[in-house]
Amino acid sequence: xxxxxxxxxxxxxxxxxxxxxxxxxxxxxxxxxxxxxxxxxxxxxxxxxxxxxxxxxxxxxxxxxxxxxxxxxxxxxxxxxxxxx
Amino acid sequence: xxxxxxxxxxxxxxxxxxxxxxxxxxxxxxxxxxxxxxxxxxxxxxxxxxxxxxxxxxxxxxxxxxxxxxxxxxxxxxxxxxxxxxxxxxxxxxxxxxxxxxxxxxxxxxxxxxxxxxxxxxxxxxxxxxxxxxxxxxxxxxxxxxxxxxxxxxxxxxxxxxxxxxxxxxxxxxxxxxxxxxxxxxxxxxxxxxxxxxxxxxxxxxxxxxxxxxxxxxxxxxxxxxxxxxxxxxxxxxxxxxxxxxxxxxxxxxxxxxxxxxxxxxxxxxxxxxxxxxxxxxxxxxxxxxxxxxxxxxxxxxxxxxxxxxxxxxxxxxxxxxxxxxxxxxxxxxxxxxxxxxxxxxxxxxxxxxxxxxxxxxxxxxxxxxxxxxxxxxxxxxxxxxxxxxxxxxxxxxxxxxxxxxxxxxxxxxxxxxxxxxxxxxxxxxxxxxxxxxxxxxxxxxxxxxxxxxxxxxxxxxxxxxxxxxxxxxxxxxxxxxxxxxxxxxxxxxxxxxx
Numbered sequence: 001x002x003x004x005x006x007x008x009x010x011x012x013x014x015x016x017x018x019x020x021x022x023x024x025x026x027x028x029x030x031x032x033x034x035x036x037x038x039x040x041x042x043x044x045x046x047x048x049x050x051x052x053x054x055x056x057x058x059x060x061x062x063x064x065x066x067x068x069x070x071x072x073x074x075x076x077x078x079x080x081x082x083x084x085x
Numbered sequence: 086x087x088x089x090x091x092x093x094x095x096x097x098x099x100x101x102x103x104x105x106x107x108x109x110x111x112x113x114x115x116x117x118x119x120x121x122x123x124x125x126x127x128x129x130x131x132x133x134x135x136x137x138x139x140x141x142x143x144x145x146x147x148x149x150x151x152x153x154x155x156x157x158x159x160x161x162x163x164x165x166x167x168x169x170x171x172x173x174x175x176x177x178x179x180x181x182x183x184x185x186x187x188x189x190x191x192x193x194x195x196x197x198x199x200x201x202x203x204x205x206x207x208x209x210x211x212x213x214x215x216x217x218x219x220x221x222x223x224x225x226x227x228x229x230x231x232x233x234x235x236x237x238x239x240x241x242x243x244x245x246x247x248x249x250x251x252x253x254x255x256x257x258x259x260x261x262x263x264x265x266x267x268x269x270x271x272x273x274x275x276x277x278x279x280x281x282x283x284x285x286x287x288x289x290x291x292x293x294x295x296x297x298x299x300x301x302x303x304x305x306x307x308x309x310x311x312x313x314x315x316x317x318x319x320x321x322x323x324x325x326x327x328x329x330x331x332x333x334x335x336x337x338x339x340x341x342x343x344x345x346x347x348x349x350x351x352x353x354x355x356x357x358x359x360x361x362x363x364x365x366x367x368x369x370x371x372x373x374x375x376x377x378x379x380x381x382x383x384x385x386x387x388x389x390x391x392x393x394x395x396x397x398x399x400x401x402x403x404x405x406x407x408x409x410x411x412x413x414x415x416x417x418x419x420x421x422x423x424x425x426x427x428x429x430x431x432x433x434x435x436x437x438x439x440x441x442x443x444x445x446x447x448x449x450x451x452x453x454x455x456x457x458x459x460x461x462x463x464x465x466x467x468x469x470x471x472x473x474x475x476x477x478x479x480x481x482x483x484x485x486x487x488x489x490x491x492x493x494x495x496x497x498x499x500x501x502x503x504x505x506x507x508x509x510x511x512x513x514x515x516x517x518x519x520x521x522x523x524x525x526x527x528x529x530x531x532x533x534x535x536x537x538x539x540x541x542x543x544x545x546x547x548x549x550x551x552x553x554x555x556x557x558x559x560x561x562x563x564x565x566x567x568x569x570x571x572x573x574x575x576x577x578x579x580x581x582x583x584x
Binding site: 042048049061068 | 436
């Protein structure tokens with residue numbers, strides 16, 4: 001799984017804490033899986049896209065996952081679930 | 086249908102035979118009424134500039150629905166470039182009209198509804214989004230003006246919509262039928278309402294349980310049965326009835342507001358975009374307000390350009406252009422104006438692509454933009470009045486200037502800088518008056534305060550997104566908050582100890 005960071009000037013969430021809770025080497029997660037991990041809703045890591053056109057990519061932008069409001073504690077579980085879908 | 090010409094626009098508005106009341110009378114020939122015509126000229130300018138090759142880049146966009154060129158006022162933003170071009174287009178139109186040109190609310194309404202209908206469908210399994218896309222295409226194909234109608238009269242602000250003694254204080258559903266809805270209520274302060282082909286209604290606040298009948302969004306023709314308009318007064322408005330172009334300041338252009346009444350209006354289902362989904366009413370309000378708060382970083386800047394130019398010209402004509410304090414005041418006005426523009430552009434460049442596919446402004450920066458708009462135009466206006474001098478409010482009338490006996494006296498004593506004709510000096514001072522105290526002050530001052538939400542509404546949004554905890558952590562880390570402290574290392578500096 002690839003994690004893309006960009007920006008980081010105004011984090012509403014602890015990006016590295018979210019990344020640390022994502023599954024590493026999980027066989028249910030496809031090899032091309034990518035997480036764009038932005039600290040705020042400006043979504044710098046995904047070039048300002050709240051949802052990626054690539055189905056293997058999940059976008060986290062502050063407390064949003066693929067554009068859906070998600071409380072900070074739920075970010076990693078939500079991303080994990082989406083990566084396995 | 087191709088893009089409309091200004092003349093086709095005027096005729097299409099006349100053909101609607103809208104129910105408009107002004108001074109207690111129904112106005113049939115509203116397109117040519119001297120108090121209404123200037124506002125129609127403003128929207129006509131959005132059609133005129135769209136036909137000029139030098140403005141095509143700003144005024145036109147390529148529809149993502151049809152691939153055709155459409156007026157940007159009917160466009161769903163497809164990139165951050167679209168968002169910034171919107172702001173630049175608004176500045177351009179503010180410059181050309183010196184007024185509120187009224188077409189922005191519809192553009193902001195369609196862009197807010199585009200993403201909200203999509204997300205409502207995703208959550209509720211409704212069919213609003215495809216229905217709304219067809220409506221947007223209808224607006225684009227026919228190059229129509231839509232009024233974005235949000236603000237309800239609201240009655241007792243301390244009560245929820247369903248708690249109001251008079252249920253009509255918030256527009257609401259009174260009947261659900263097999264073929265559609267019947268709605269009743271009103272929308273206040275409706276900018277450009279009497280210049281629009283269509284009305285897009287949205288709720289005005291986030292609705293709660295019990296407010297389901299008030300969580301309604303729909304569109305209808307501006308001449309739908311049961312819709313009528315009570316035209317709003319503006320400061321100095323009856324000067325337009327005096328028949329001369331001097332004392333009005335801006336003879337060609339002006340804004341327009343009306344109280345729009347819905348007296349049991351039928352809305353077919355294919356025009357309904359929200360019906361009882363209370364949890365999405367807040368998002369709709371926030372997004373419309375966000376887009377409109379961005380808009381003010383363009384339109385008010387364009388009008389500000391005109392006011393700065395008028396003040397500078399007045400200084401020339403007063404013979405004080407070289408005074409250092411005048412130059413400094415013009416610099417300050419420009420600084421404030423360009424700060425507003427910076428905010429409009431910043432929230433555009435930091436915009437994001439929504440799940441629906443459209444682009445939305447950065448909400449925090451859009452609210453900062455509008456918060457500044459509640460202040461800076463007032464300071465720009467104050468400085469313009471300072472530079473113009475008291476004559477702008479004490480000057481004799483056009484009738485006095487035209488009078489055979491009094492006219493030469495007026496002309497003698499109103500001379501300023503020797504090369505400036507008195508009539509031109511009077512014209513420019515009347516323009517400053519128009520923008521700061523007259524009909525245009527409605528949009529340049531009070532609309533800057535309350536339009537797109539009063540200042541406190543932006544402060545609530547700013548507070549919600551201010552990320553204070555992060556700022557606290559930054560400060561604590563640098564200050565060393567929480568670190569153990571060794572008081573034994575608190576020694577008097579050597580140089581001081583040896584003194």
